[in-house]
Amino acid sequence: MKKQVRPSYQRAAFFVVLLSVIYAVIGNxxxxxxxxxxxxxxxxxxxxxxxxxxxxxxxxLCFRRKYWYFALFIPVIWVPMLMITGYLMGxxxxxxxxxxxxxxxxxxIHGLNLAAVILGVALGLTVNAAIAAWRKFSRVQKG
Structure with missing residues (x-):
């Protein structure tokens, strides 16, 4: 992996794990x-x-750029984080x-929270796609 690509990759992976932990704590x-x-x-x-x-x-806010698809891993990593935080809260x-x-x-509750996590990720990625399309369309209209 190139050196200049590595920090944004690590940042995206860090946010996936962090958001999964936060969402699991909210659910528990x-x-x-x-x-x-x-x-x-x-x-x-x-x-x-x-x-x-x-x-x-x-x-x-966190998945606008190159590694936007990392957000799709949030529901996947959320499940083990839910188990770990559930054990600790128990x-x-x-x-x-x-x-x-x-x-x-x-x-x-956890079924409802999983649906909320999936819907939240889908909604966030849809908003980001709409913003990107709007910016691209605006540049085409001006240029």
Whole structure:
């Protein structure tokens, strides 16, 4: 790999891992909130819409350039990060072992969060593509 290409490659890879960890922590925090407070589960779809938009913002800001496709790895790396952060949060905030409803809640919340991550990445990449197309179209019109 060329020396001048390496920093932007490493930067893009770093942002993929960082965003995956942040999204996993958000998902596990929402699971803990939904487990302890039923009001959080009543508004789950509003949280889904908000988190999808919030997840799109870093993708729009960090993946505009050459390595835009790295953002597609965020949902893939999010899964192991979800397991690691879930284990750590479970050690800090333990749940009772005999509560089987927590497993169903876990599947619902993390399924919803995975959909929000995928939608956020897709939305962010779509906005970036629209911005790039607009800039290119503007240059063609002026030149």
């Amino acid at each position: 925090t929402f699971f803990q909130l939904a487990y302890r407070y039923s009001a959080a589960i009543d508004e789950a779809y509003i949280v889904f819409a908000i988190t999808s938009a919030v997840y799109a913002l870093p993708v729009i 050690a800090v905030f333990p749940l009772p072992e005999d509560d089987y409803g927590a497993g169903m809640l876990l599947l619902f």
